[in-house]
Amino acid sequence: MTNQNQQADDSTSSSATSGERPILEVNDLRTYFFTDDGVLPSVDGVTFKIEKGKTLGLVGESGSGKSVTSLSILGLIPQPPGKIVGGEVLFEGRDLTKFSEDELRGIRGNDISMIFQEPMTSLNPVYTIGNQIIEAIQLHQPLNFKEARELAIYMLDRVGIPAPSQRIDEFPHQMSGGMKQRAMIAMSLVCKPKLLIADEPTTALDVTIQAQILDLLTELQEEMGMSILFITHDLGVVAEICDDVAVMYAGRIAEYGNAEEIYNNPSHPYTIGLFSSLP
Ligand code: ADP
Ligand code: MG
Numbered sequence: 589m590t591n592q593n594q595q596a597d598d599s600t601s602s603s604a605t606s607g608e609r610p611i612l613e614v615n616d617l618r619t620y621f622f623t624d625d626g627v628l629p630s631v632d633g634v635t636f637k638i639e640k641g642k643t644l645g646l647v648g649e650s651g652s653g654k655s656v657t658s659l660s661i662l663g664l665i666p667q668p669p670g671k672i673v674g675g676e677v678l679f680e681g682r683d684l685t686k687f688s689e690d691e692l693r694g695i696r697g698n699d700i701s702m703i704f705q706e707p708m709t710s711l712n713p714v715y716t717i718g719n720q721i722i723e724a725i726q727l728h729q730p731l732n733f734k735e736a737r738e739l740a741i742y743m744l745d746r747v748g749i750p751a752p753s754q755r756i757d758e759f760p761h762q763m764s765g766g767m768k769q770r771a772m773i774a775m776s777l778v779c780k781p782k783l784l785i786a787d788e789p790t791t792a793l794d795v796t797i798q799a800q801i802l803d804l805l806t807e808l809q810e811e812m813g814m815s816i817l818f819i820t821h822d823l824g825v826v827a828e829i830c831d832d833v834a835v836m837y838a839g840r841i842a843e844y845g846n847a848e849e850i851y852n853n854p855s856h857p858y859t860i861g862l863f864s865s866l867p
Contacts, residue, residue, distance in 0.1 A: 609681055610637040611783055611815045612661070617675035619653075619660045622668060630656040632839035633675070638783070638832075641809070643816040645826040645847060647862070648836030654819045657836070658785045660685075661817075662702060663692040679783070698728050701781035703773055705788040710772055711760040717744075717771045718756035721778060728779045743774040746808070748800050766793050773801060780812050787819045802829055823862065827851055835859050 619631040631653045638644045646654050659665050661677050663684060677684040679700065684692065696702070704710055712720060721740040725731060731739065737756070744752035747770040760768055769792060776784065786805070790798040806829055809816060818830060826833050826847055833850050835843040835858065842856040854860045 608640055611640045611680060612817070613637040613676075613678040614657070614661065615676045615678065617657065617660060617677060618673045619656050619665055619670060620673050621670050629839050630670075631660060634836070634839075634841055635675075636832075636834045636841065636844060638815050638817060640815055641813045642831040643809070643818055643829055645830035645833040646817060646819045646836060647821055647823065647826060647833060648842075649821065649858075652836040653839040654836055655787055658702065658787050658817065658819060661785065662696055662700060663687065663689070664696075697724065697776075697781075698779055699781060700783045700785065701776035701779060702785040703769075703776045703787065703789040705791055710775075711768060713760050716757050716759055717763065721756075721771070721775045724775050725778045739778060740774070743778050744771065747771070747774045747777075747804060748797070749774070766797050769793055770797075770801065773804075777808060781814060783815045783817065785817045785819075788821070790825070791820070791822070798825075805829065823851075835862070 614634060614636050617631055617634045618629065621628040621630055634653070634657055636644060636646075646657065648654055656665065656670070660672055661679075661684065665672065672685050675685070679695065684695065687695070711717070715723075718737065718740055721743065722733065722736045725736040725739055726733075729736070729739075741752045741756055744756060749755055749767060749770055755763070755767075760771075763771065769789065773789065784805075790801050793801065802825065805816065808814065816829075818825070820826065830847045832845060833843075833847040834841050835850070835856060837856070837858045843850055843854065843859045850859065851863065854863045
């Protein structure tokens with residue numbers, strides 16, 4: 589059986605038709621960890637791209653290198669023990685691996701936003717949700733406090749937080765896990781990022797809320813023309829929202845291409861196993 593999905597430069601990919609430069613091109617990225625036990629090639633020659641306004645699903649079992657890939661894109665690998673040892677991360681054609689920490693800070697939370705799996709790692713416990721979102725807004729948009737607060741309330745409402753004009757003044761510990769995750773998503777979207785990297789953002793949420801958040805993301809994506817790198821191990825999510833999919837296995841891309849084609853005709857043993865477990 590021939591399957592052209594495996595090639596990262598596959599021209600049959602559905603989203604490769606726009607002719608515009610992709611928002612993100614990851615080329616032969618290699619991120620290694622240098623530990624006492626030896627060298628761990630966590631990401632070992634990963635290549636993919638995301639076209640403007642499209643969603644790429646990055647799937648793979650735990651430990652396959654999905655999070656390290658996303659952290660590498662944003663220059664957030666703890667150094668040492670980690671290090672990007674090769675490859676490039678082209679965001680709108682500029683190689684982020686060559687950026688200084690200051691330049692990266694200008695990109696993060698502005699052009700590129702990230703939602704992590706665990707919201708507590710990104711919310712500050714000593715500030716109210718509102719103050720954190722307002723700060724994020726004012727960092728990137730010329731709005732006064734009142735305007736920024738109104739926008740924050742609007743976004744909290746959009747992510748399905750009830751009574752947002754009251755809950756905006758709560759501290760993270762006053763909110764449930766699901767509410768915190770929604771607040772995080774609101775915070776990551778207020779800057780209208782060109783690219784959203786979502787690392788298993790709905791894994792900790794119950795199914796109904798998960799569906800709501802996915803609907804919201806696709807809605808906002810259409811409104812803003814945002815591109816999304818969606819990391820998940822939930823193949824239902826891939827089928828629902830992703831244009832393309834890259835399957836990671838042991839630090840490499842095992843399979844890559846149009847989501848529907850791979851869904852219907854997986855070729856790598858890992859992907860076949862993964863998909864055959866679906867109902
Ligand atoms: P995934 O997100 O797919 O579950 P990760 O990208 O988190 O996997 O991890 C890939 C590999 O890199 C794993 O073997 C993990 O143990 C290793 N790794 C991740 N972060 C570190 C770190 N800070 N130090 C050492 N090894 C790490
Ligand atoms: Mg991970």
